[in-house]
Amino acid sequence: MVSLSNVRFGKRNDDVKATQLALIAAGVSIPAGATGVFGEETRSAYAAWQRMLGFTGSAADGFPGCSSLSKLGARSGFTVDCRHPGAIPRNSVRFSMNSGVAVDDDTARAFAEEACDRTGAPRSWVTGVGNGANLLTLMFRESSFKSNAVNEDDINATGPVQADGARLNCSRGYAQLIPDTFAENHQVGTSDRIYDPVANVAASINYIWRRYGDIARVQQANPHLDPAPY
Template identity: 35%
Template sequence: MPGRGKHRRARMNPITRGVVAAGTGGAALTLPLLGAAHASAAEPQSASAAQVLPQAAQPAKSLTYTVTKGDTLYRIAVKHDVSGGWKQLYKDNRSVVGDDPKLIHPGLKLKVKGAEATAPEKEATRSSAPAEPAAEPAAKPAGGVAQATQASAKTYADNLDGWIREALDIMAQKGIPGTYDGIHRNIMRESSGNPLAINDWDSNAAKGTPSKGLLQVIDPTFAAYHVEGTPFDPYDPVANITAACNYAADRYGSIDNVNGPY
């Protein structure tokens, strides 16, 4: 996103970001207790007397991946369900990748660790806290923006859908307008859903302030419109969305009114 009054069409240099957290625990194995009164096999006792043992965690998958043309750490992490996402993948391979996670070259050998699993189904979430029903939203204020009451512990999928939904909840609390469709439409135009996209060629980049993230925000704009409670990191998807929507609300009334470079 350019600064005020400047327009540009972002050209993305795909880099990486993505993260998928694996669910744990939950499955149990019930073993019968054996009596010693008879030489033959004893009848199992009632369910209330049975011992319940937790299912052991399966070891994480590990493999060596050879980078091919067009790969990013984000795509590799998503494809192989890397525990900890692209950041963990970068951490495990920093000696190979170097200091810039945005630059990986065909032929690099990366150590890839898949997610652990203890149950057949895994749910990707941004929070390890158990999900609880969200509280009813408060009545709309005079400005017409619903103020959502924050759930004590709400989880979001660590993907584009989850990032948008988490951003919308924060925006509702802060009175920042915007809809799912408006945010999604602009994200797909600006970054194709890559949270670490960066424009390294336009006039903003030439000035040392390239557009970054899902909604292509330059650092000065991000700093000016950063939403309290989100990470101060333009590559963080939720922080990027909320800051961009805050800027769009100030300049255009809402991100929903943005239908081109802004």
């Protein structure tokens, strides 16, 4: 069994090694071999595998998705678990707000760094990756660094009113997650409170990994591009 959540850029583990061996068996070159480290060579090799499947453009960027990894696993004899291991039931999500969290860049940065450490994301996601995309830009655009931010006006503002006085499906917290997204991408060892700064940003990181493969592909995180939903 290979977990999709383990096969990510920058990760080092046995699931990455199994993926590399499968790519090599499929005829894709990885010059350094099956090192167990997902770096640029593995990303390039995985992009080649995606092209072999008929994917083009941004769908063949070397970031594994459930479909392409499952097909690689079927070819090489392993199954793929596409679920996030820390997922919790939506009815376990709590809606109590924070108290005394400062609204500033330094505070947001500290929480973002801890979220990276919890999820295994590189801290370059905070300082900025190659194209400048970073978590702080995303967090500021989403919540203006207000950890108790809640959007009661957009299309998600539906459902019964919760303990925080907002409707169930409203976007909440630093990264403005809806409860479904928070629950599905919840990070093991973090709070089940959607407003908790570390839990909120960690779930956002896991969501970005699962949907985009890397923060570099998230327009909302890129200060050089216009804001956009993510």
